Amino acid sequence: MSPIIDVEHLNYRYPQQAADQLTLTDISFSVAPGEWVAVVGHNGSGKSTLAKNLNGLLAPESGTITVAGQVLSAETVWDVRRQIGMVFQNPDNQFVGATVEDDVAFSLENQGIPRDEMLTRVAQALKQVNMQDFATREPARLSGGQKQRVALAGMIAARPRILILDEATSMLDPQGRAEVLQTIRAMKANSELTVLSITHDIDEAASANRILVINDGHLEEAGTPAEIFAHGEALINLGLDMPYAERLKAALKRQGVQVPTSYLTEKGMADWLWQLRSNK
Amino acid sequence: MMSKLIFGRFIPGNSVIHRMDPRAKLLLSFYFIGIIFIANNWPTYVVLFAFTFAAIALSGVKWSFFINGVKPLIWLILFTVILQVLFSSGGGQVYWKWGIITISQFGLINGVYIFCRFVLIIFMSTLLTLTTPPLELSDAIEYILMPLKAVRFPVYEVALMLSIALRFVPTLMDETEKIMNAQRARGVDFGEGNIFQQMRAVVPLLIPLFVSSFNRAEDLATAMEARGYQGGEGRSKFRVLKWHNRDTWATVIFVILTGVLVYLRA
Amino acid sequence: MAITFKQVDFTYQPGTPFETKALTDINVTIPTGSYTALIGHTGSGKSTLLQHLNALLKPTKGTVTIGKRVITPETSNKDLKRLRQHVGIVFQFPESQLFEETVAKDIAFGPQNFGKSEAEAMQIAEQMLALVGLDRALLTRSPFDLSGGQMRRVAIAGVLAMQPDVLVLDEPTAGLDPQGRLEMMEMFARLRHERDLTVVLVTHQMDDVANYADNVIVMDRGQVVKTGTPREIFKDPQWLVKHQLGLPKTTAFAHELQAAGWQFKQLPLTEDELAEEIAAQLPPQAFGGDPAK
Numbered sequence: 001m002s003p004i005i006d007v008e009h010l011n012y013r014y015p016q017q018a019a020d021q022l023t024l025t026d027i028s029f030s031v032a033p034g035e036w037v038a039v040v041g042h043n044g045s046g047k048s049t050l051a052k053n054l055n056g057l058l059a060p061e062s063g064t065i066t067v068a069g070q071v072l073s074a075e076t077v078w079d080v081r082r083q084i085g086m087v088f089q090n091p092d093n094q095f096v097g098a099t100v101e102d103d104v105a106f107s108l109e110n111q112g113i114p115r116d117e118m119l120t121r122v123a124q125a126l127k128q129v130n131m132q133d134f135a136t137r138e139p140a141r142l143s144g145g146q147k148q149r150v151a152l153a154g155m156i157a158a159r160p161r162i163l164i165l166d167e168a169t170s171m172l173d174p175q176g177r178a179e180v181l182q183t184i185r186a187m188k189a190n191s192e193l194t195v196l197s198i199t200h201d202i203d204e205a206a207s208a209n210r211i212l213v214i215n216d217g218h219l220e221e222a223g224t225p226a227e228i229f230a231h232g233e234a235l236i237n238l239g240l241d242m243p244y245a246e247r248l249k250a251a252l253k254r255q256g257v258q259v260p261t262s263y264l265t266e267k268g269m270a271d272w273l274w275q276l277r278s279n280k
Numbered sequence: 281m282m283s284k285l286i287f288g289r290f291i292p293g294n295s296v297i298h299r300m301d302p303r304a305k306l307l308l309s310f311y312f313i314g315i316i317f318i319a320n321n322w323p324t325y326v327v328l329f330a331f332t333f334a335a336i337a338l339s340g341v342k343w344s345f346f347i348n349g350v351k352p353l354i355w356l357i358l359f360t361v362i363l364q365v366l367f368s369s370g371g372g373q374v375y376w377k378w379g380i381i382t383i384s385q386f387g388l389i390n391g392v393y394i395f396c397r398f399v400l401i402i403f404m405s406t407l408l409t410l411t412t413p414p415l416e417l418s419d420a421i422e423y424i425l426m427p428l429k430a431v432r433f434p435v436y437e438v439a440l441m442l443s444i445a446l447r448f449v450p451t452l453m454d455e456t457e458k459i460m461n462a463q464r465a466r467g468v469d470f471g472e473g474n475i476f477q478q479m480r481a482v483v484p485l486l487i488p489l490f491v492s493s494f495n496r497a498e499d500l501a502t503a504m505e506a507r508g509y510q511g512g513e514g515r516s517k518f519r520v521l522k523w524h525n526r527d528t529w530a531t532v533i534f535v536i537l538t539g540v541l542v543y544l545r546a
Numbered sequence: 547m548a549i550t551f552k553q554v555d556f557t558y559q560p561g562t563p564f565e566t567k568a569l570t571d572i573n574v575t576i577p578t579g580s581y582t583a584l585i586g587h588t589g590s591g592k593s594t595l596l597q598h599l600n601a602l603l604k605p606t607k608g609t610v611t612i613g614k615r616v617i618t619p620e621t622s623n624k625d626l627k628r629l630r631q632h633v634g635i636v637f638q639f640p641e642s643q644l645f646e647e648t649v650a651k652d653i654a655f656g657p658q659n660f661g662k663s664e665a666e667a668m669q670i671a672e673q674m675l676a677l678v679g680l681d682r683a684l685l686t687r688s689p690f691d692l693s694g695g696q697m698r699r700v701a702i703a704g705v706l707a708m709q710p711d712v713l714v715l716d717e718p719t720a721g722l723d724p725q726g727r728l729e730m731m732e733m734f735a736r737l738r739h740e741r742d743l744t745v746v747l748v749t750h751q752m753d754d755v756a757n758y759a760d761n762v763i764v765m766d767r768g769q770v771v772k773t774g775t776p777r778e779i780f781k782d783p784q785w786l787v788k789h790q791l792g793l794p795k796t797t798a799f800a801h802e803l804q805a806a807g808w809q810f811k812q813l814p815l816t817e818d819e820l821a822e823e824i825a826a827q828l829p830p831q832a833f834g835g836d837p838a839k
Contacts, residue, residue: 043723044693057502078508086506089721093499096507098415098447105518110508112516122518140450143588154507170721173588173750174792200723241724244795244817251821258834270802273824276832277808455642461602462643465635466704467627467659484655487645491690 002069003030004162004194005054010063012046012053023049025217027063033161036188036195038208038225042239046217047198051166054196055084068161082111085155087168091147092139100142100150101126101135107158118157125157126150128190129183145176152183163187165197169204177201202241213238230263245269291410296526297339302416303423304527308534309408315538316397321546325396331537332403339411349406350399357398365391418442419521436512444500452493459488547613547632547711547744549576549599554608556594568594570768572608576712576761581738581745583755583776586765587790592748595765599714599746600633601626613711631660634710638717640701641694649675649692649700650685656708667707674703677740679733695726706737713737714746719754731758756780756794756815764789781813796820 012024023046031037041047052058054065056077065072067080085107088094097103104122113121126132129149139147148168155163165184169177181204187193197204205211211228213221215238221228229235232246242250245266249259264272292298297305319325336346350357365387372385409417422439429435460470463484470481556569569591576582576599586592597603598610601617610617615629637643646652653674654667662670675682678699684692689700698718705713715734719727731754738745747759755762755776762779764772766789772779780786780797793801800814808827814820825833 043695043726052502055506057506078510081506081508084506086503088499088503090496090499092451093496094503095447096444096500096504098443102415102443102518106504106509107507109515109518110510112514115516115518115520118516118518138450139447140454158507175587175790236725236728239723239725244799247795247817248799248821251817252824254818255821255825256833257821257825257828258832266799266802270799270806273803273808274806276828279829279831458637459643461597462635462637462640464602465600465630465633465637466643466656466708467630469627472624484643484645488642491645492642 003066004033004035004068005031005196006064006066007054008064008066010050010053010065011061012049012058013061014049022061023217024053024060027214027217027219029212029219029222031194031196033194034192035210036197036208038205038211039196039198039214040200040205040211040228040238040240041214045214045239047214048166050214051086051164051196051198054164055081055086082158083160084162084164085158085160086164086166087148087151087155089167089170091144091151091171094151095139095147098138099135100131100137100139100153103139103150104153104157107154111158121157122153125153128156128187129153143176144172145179148172148176148180149183152180152187156187161192162194162196165195165199165204167198167200169199169201177203181207200239200241202243205240206243226263230261289410290413291341291345293340293411295338295340295411297335297407297411299524299526300411300530301521301523301527302412302420303521304523304530305408305412306417306420306424308530309404311534312404313401315534315541316400318538318541318545319397320393321544323544324541325393327537327540327544328400329396332400332407335407336403339407341407341410345410346403346406350402353398353402357395360398361391361395364394414446415443415519416521418446419519423521434512436515440512448496451496452489455492456485456489459485459492548578548611549613549633549712550611551575551595551598551605552609552611554598554605554610556598556603557606560606568768569598569605572770574763574770574773576744576746576763579742579744580761581747581759582761582763583759584746584748584763584765585750585752585755585791590765591768592765593716594768596635596714596716596746596748599712600630600635602630602635627660631708632710633712633714634705634708635714636702636705636716636718638720639698640705640718641689641697643701643704644689644697647688648686649689652689652700653704653707656704660708670707670709671703674707675700677706677737678703679729695722698722698730706741709741710743712744712746714748716748717750718747719749719751734758752780752792752794753796756796764791766790776815777813780815 007030008028010024010027011022013022017023027050039047039050049058053060054067056072068083070076070080072080095103096106101122104125105118108118108121123132126135129152131146131149131153134142134146142150163184169180172180184195185207188195197208199205206225208225211223211225212219213228229243229246231238233242233250235242235246245264245268248269249264253259260272316328319328336343365383366381368384368387368390374382374384376383418439421442422435425433425435425438464470468481468484470485471478551572551574554569554572555567558564558566558568572595584592584595594603598605599612601610601612601621604617604619604621606619612629613632644652646655650668650671653671654664657667657670658664672682672685675685680696680699680703684696689697692700702718713734718734719730722730734745735758737743747754749755759776762774762776763770764779771789780793783793783798783801786793794815796814796817796819800810800820804810810823814823
């Protein structure tokens with residue numbers, strides 16, 4: 001199967017930067033249709049810059065980006081943007097519409113979709129994120145999590161094939177974060193959506209099929225969550241929280257307990273401990 | 281502080297007045313202000329008041345809102361009324377005279393009329409803003425401006441700007457309050473001291489507010505572009521205004537009102 | 547410096563059609579020297595309570611005693627300034643309060659408002675920058691040229707510069723990456739000891755409550771529903787769920803282990819506590835020892 005996103009030797013430099021100061025250096029990777037890829041790294045590592053290159057919000061210095069078979073260029077950029085829905089960090093600063101339903105319709109208006117179709121698509125999308133009771137509400141009266149769900153409804157209505165989440169849950173309280181993650185999982189279950197999520201959140205990263213680690217503008221590592229999480233205490237240097245089981249493992253090690261080197265889920269950890277204890 | 285202002289706030293409801301087309305409401309409110317000037321005797325003012333009170337009653341909005349709408353302007357009104365009473369050249373019986381100041385029967389009556397006009401205008405415009413969401417008003421303005429497209433006036437863009445501005449009013453009010461609190465916690469006294477001290481106190485509020493507004497604007501522009509916004513051309517519209525029978529009837533009622541006023545005026 | 551609430555009610559815009567009651571009958575004390583966590587889901591009244599801590603808001607009923615000052619609904623707005631010097635508040639996303647041309651001037655802004663001379667304030671600024679772990683080379687830079695994490699530290703230095711007795715932190719780690727969060731929380735723990743501060747932390751991060759706080763106030767719907775040590779608060783998971791709150795990761799995992807048959811002497815709050823309890827129950831071979839021994 002051909003990849004839905006393909007990035008080859010991408011270099012990016014902000015206009016005010018010196019010639020040898022690249023924000024992204026020689027990044028190459030590809031994403032298969034329907035895959036969920038998490039991109040992790042410190043604040044300032046270049047993750048968001050990468051995301052903005054993918055839909056042409058920023059133009060690379062060199063390298064090629066191919067999205068759904070189209071090479072990104074000045075001619076194809078609007079087509080590419082239709083394939084990609086993007087949810088940003090600050091829930092307030094991406095809410096364009098004056099009410100919930102207006103905001104969901106915004107992308108559809110831009111595409112010139114007839115009003116009758118907009119009505120059905122907006123209603124459907126709001127139902128899918130469980131915000132149908134808020135259709136005529138103003139954003140000022142919504143929580144951060146609700147606003148992000150409205151942003152997701154906007155994506156559902158516009159039916160992109162790729163969803164990019166640029167730290168979409170980082171400004172939310174735990175409840176909002178859980179709601180948004182659950183909504184994304186449901187969206188993925190309903191369609192062959194490709195998800196690229198830039199995140200520090202361990203639960204979000206754990207939902208992915210694959211994790212890309214960006215450090216100082218370089219793609220440092222790629223692997224499954226289990227492979228990446230096995231780094232244990234080094235994870236925090238990669239801009240990720242440690243999974244709880246890894247934290248406990250480190251603490252057990254400090255107690256002198258011999259712990260396995262491979263990654264354990266919480267369930268795996270509980271089972272392993274029980275076995276260890278019964279092993280008298 | 282700002283929350284005490286009633287004018288410009290919307291009170292949700294489901295009355296006939298709430299459900300009217302905002303274009304009808306906006307145009308008829310302006311029309312009403314025009315026909316107030318037809319009134320020139322007691323019967324005409326009584327009719328106008330009866331009409332206004334009926335409209336308010338229909339809207340189901342509490343009377344206190346309207347009284348509160350008049351309150352901030354009461355000094356301006358009284359000032360105008362007193363000027364009118366004291367300086368109208370007048371006629372009828374003269375009660376008191378001192379230099380160019382005269383209190384006459386006509387002067388007093390005129391003063392009362394002016395007071396009535398103010399109150400009627402404020403009540404009607406308050407009724408408009410209390411029963412019409414700002415967004416619908418901006419839709420109505422867009423529609424009314426539409427003929428200007430012929431002279432290449434960017435109506436869609438202006439309408440979108442207006443709707444985004446309205447949408448960010450509460451956000452920026454929150455932000456203002458937050459920054460004020462943060463600076464008060466660092467020892468700033470807002471609204472105290474002489475004018476220079478007060479002006480100085482505004483700097484730590486305005487600069488952060490500007491910085492954050494620019495950041496928001498940049499984020500918003502990025503988000504809009506990512507969602508495929510390329511300017512007003514080729515867009516379809518989600519919000520449409522519907523002219524119902526009730527709007528036609530309202531117009532008819534206003535025409536009848538005009539007739540009645542013309543008939544009753546002196 | 548202790549802060550005590552007695553029968554405090556607070557209503558926004560009383561007497562208008564937009565009247566909303568935010569606090570009801572609050573009776574609570576923040577003891578001197580404590581590290582108090584204030585928790586509750588969004589909209590529970592935490593931020594309203596927080597603004598009473600330095601009289602940004604005055605109660606509509608009841609009294610708030612801050613040190614020796616008693617704030618009542620009738621207290622005049624004048625002369626609250628001196629009080630605010632003693633209770634420093636770091637609001638959420640405090641970097642949004644920066645406004646001066648240089649980092650030094652911004653940090654010196656607070657002390658100058660409280661009567662320090664420019665020279666004194668500049669000296670304080672220099673000390674505070676070091677205290678929050680930033681290089682003094684930044685003093686002459688514009689705060690708007692710094693990274694997000696650095697801006698936040700400058701803003702915190704600006705609050706510390708008032709040399710408060712109580713430091714109130716409203717979700718101070720929001721939006722930082724995990725390493726930034728950890729460094730920030732460690733910094734507050736260090737500052738608390740170095741400067742002998744009473745700390746009030748408003749947070750959604752139960753792990754931070756478990757790791758740092760010694761006193762917890764739980765709010766729901768404008769009321770204080772529970773106060774106690776973290777161990778007392780976290781022992782009843784059902785109760786927390788009812789108030790839309792979570793558990794620290796360790797406590798949640800410990801509850802799972804208990805369900806599977808483990809027993810703990812006391813409820814573990816941090817992974818080291820849990821690891822210690824677990825290690826005590828493991829056979830010697832788990833430590834690489836010889837089972838025969």
